[in-house]
Amino acid sequence: MSTLLLGLATSMVAILIYRVFKLVTRPSHPLPPGPRPWPIIGNLPQLGPVPHHALAKLAQTYGPLMHLRLGFVDVVVAASASVAAQFLKVHDANFSSRPPNAGAKYIAYNYQDLVFAPYGPRWRMLRKISSVHLFSGKALDEFRHLRQEEMARLTRNLTSAGSNSVNLAQLLNVCTTNALSRVMIGRRVFNDGSAGCDPRADEFKSMVVEVMVLAGVFNIGDFIPALEFLDLQGVQAKMKKLHKRFDEFLTSIIEEHKACKSEKHNDMLSTLLSLKDVPDDEGTTRLTDTEIKALLLNMFTAGTDTSSSTTEWAIAELIRHPRMLAQVQQEIDAVVGRDRLVTELDLPNLPYLQAVVKETFRLHPSTPLSLPRMADKSCEIFGYHIPKGATLLVNVWAISRDPKEWSDPLEFKPERFLPGGEKAEVDVRGNDFEVIPFGAGRRICAGMSLGLRMVQLLTATLAHAFDWSLADGLQHEKLNMDEAYGLTLQRAAPLIVHPRPRLSPQAY
Numbered sequence: 001m002s003t004l005l006l007g008l009a010t011s012m013v014a015i016l017i018y019r020v021f022k023l024v025t026r027p028s029h030p031l032p033p034g035p036r037p038w039p040i041i042g043n044l045p046q047l048g049p050v051p052h053h054a055l056a057k058l059a060q061t062y063g064p065l066m067h068l069r070l071g072f073v074d075v076v077v078a079a080s081a082s083v084a085a086q087f088l089k090v091h092d093a094n095f096s097s098r099p100p101n102a103g104a105k106y107i108a109y110n111y112q113d114l115v116f117a118p119y120g121p122r123w124r125m126l127r128k129i130s131s132v133h134l135f136s137g138k139a140l141d142e143f144r145h146l147r148q149e150e151m152a153r154l155t156r157n158l159t160s161a162g163s164n165s166v167n168l169a170q171l172l173n174v175c176t177t178n179a180l181s182r183v184m185i186g187r188r189v190f191n192d193g194s195a196g197c198d199p200r201a202d203e204f205k206s207m208v209v210e211v212m213v214l215a216g217v218f219n220i221g222d223f224i225p226a227l228e229f230l231d232l233q234g235v236q237a238k239m240k241k242l243h244k245r246f247d248e249f250l251t252s253i254i255e256e257h258k259a260c261k262s263e264k265h266n267d268m269l270s271t272l273l274s275l276k277d278v279p280d281d282e283g284t285t286r287l288t289d290t291e292i293k294a295l296l297l298n299m300f301t302a303g304t305d306t307s308s309s310t311t312e313w314a315i316a317e318l319i320r321h322p323r324m325l326a327q328v329q330q331e332i333d334a335v336v337g338r339d340r341l342v343t344e345l346d347l348p349n350l351p352y353l354q355a356v357v358k359e360t361f362r363l364h365p366s367t368p369l370s371l372p373r374m375a376d377k378s379c380e381i382f383g384y385h386i387p388k389g390a391t392l393l394v395n396v397w398a399i400s401r402d403p404k405e406w407s408d409p410l411e412f413k414p415e416r417f418l419p420g421g422e423k424a425e426v427d428v429r430g431n432d433f434e435v436i437p438f439g440a441g442r443r444i445c446a447g448m449s450l451g452l453r454m455v456q457l458l459t460a461t462l463a464h465a466f467d468w469s470l471a472d473g474l475q476h477e478k479l480n481m482d483e484a485y486g487l488t489l490q491r492a493a494p495l496i497v498h499p500r501p502r503l504s505p506q507a508y
């Protein structure tokens with residue numbers, strides 16, 4: 001009897017201690033507002049087929065700092081410039097890792113890459129290598145001629161289309177991929193031939209787009225770990241298959257490179273291979289073959305479709321707004337003339353073109369929910385409790401259409417970025433939180449300077465070198481501007497166009 005009483009008393013004391021502990025450790029602030037979650041699945045069903053749209057709509061009810069529960073994971077969503085600044089500037093250090101996810105595990109070599117590496121010394125080393133060898137002002141200038149050459153190829157291909165219509169996305173993708181691959185691995189990955197197409201280019205683009213689509217799926221296993229092994233949406237199986245295709249492609253590139261060691265290479269892969277056995281600054285980490293492949297994979301996936309699809313949106317907007325296309329052409333004609341193509345050195349002298357590109361990044365940010373971050377520790381933002389381990393989504397797309405920040409937010413109006421305009425001083429490089437297509441803070445896009453140059457140069461070259469009309473006599477007002485969703489913002493309908501050369505023949 002006395003043992004039973006002792007047991008009961010111990011249990012009651014344990015419950016009391018637990019209650020007191022919960023009371024003491026309970027956050028003194030509430031979670032941000034948000035829709036009521038369902039048991040187990042939480043708010044997953046509310047994300048719908050296009051999550052950045054669904055989340056923007058929910059923010060209209062619950063406000064710009066919102067809490068959701070996706071399966072067993074706390075998710076906070078930032079949908080205004082001031083909330084984004086809190087996370088990515090004031091509390092940036094706390095949100096500098098990315099949450100665990102199947103894409104990092106099954107595609108990105110189990111987190112051995114740069115995009116998903118946990119914030120720490122290895123991430124810092126990978127980031128430093130890529131900034132020095134690929135994205136520094138010096139590296140960008142050194143490889144300027146390669147980008148220029150790829151632009152010239154693109155214009156020749158478009159010229160050779162004659163009266164046929166062309167799928168612009170496809171050619172733009174060949175151009176951005178080759179421009180990048182020449183810097184990274186010292187050669188083109190695609191032949192573009194006179195007809196302008198390499199069947200492998202289609203396959204490669206489809207692989208990159210598939211990465212983005214798969215990475216954009218809210219995979220149930222990421223949010224309900226107990227169900228991961230069931231792979232209910234089949235996402236993990238597709239990721240493994242895709243990884244295998246990429247790995248074969250990347251392994252063959254590295255093997256080829258090693259095989260012609262005697263040739264002098266001046267590309268990032270040679271540098272990476274030469275760094276393989278050198279300890280990094282902390283003296284602990286060495287670059288392995290897998291890390292090299294993971295880094296190449298990051299660059300090819302993060303750096304090609306983002307730039308080419310943004311340019312496709314820019315040209316679509318210019319076709320829809322012929323007066324603006326004429327104004328871009330007039331500006332470039334005045335600076336460059338009609339006897340040569342635009343170069344990167346002309347870009348600083350083209351303010352209207354730059355405003356067109358900024359406005360494109362505002363309305364069509366290529367990564368509409370940016371890339372997720374994770375709270376390392378719990379913290380308080382605007383009086384709300386943000387739990388440790390919460391996933392942060394920044395709705396870049398909704399922020400740059402926020403009517404509190406932008407007049408006529410759905411209108412394409414480049415003038416807003418010109419002197420005298422409402423946002424004359426605003427730039428897209430991560431300091432002005434009302435338009436952050438490249439994210440912001442420590443984990444801002446590593447390739448931002450290259451991405452910006454590519455989109456500006458491509459848009460300028462295409463607008464200057466050609467007049468444009470839509471295939472099958474489609475009127476410009478009728479152009480379908482719907483979005484298809486992956487992790488990146490693709491056009492639902494590809495842009496099929498007729499380019500008509502407008503420069504003197506020697507320019508092409």
Ligand code: HEM
Pocket residue numbers: 114115116127180298299300302303304306307310365366367370371372437438439440441442443444445446447448450451452455
């Ligand atoms: C239109 C062009 C591009 C856009 C809009 C874009 C957008 C983004 C965004 C939103 C992020 C996440 C930032 C964050 O977490 O705050 C990101 C990360 C990243 N981007 Fe880009 N990107 C572009 C071009 C490129 C290019 C050309 C490359 C490389 C060749 C690149 C490589 C990366 C890498 C490596 C990361 C991960 C950085 C890290 O986790 O430390 N991106 N990008």
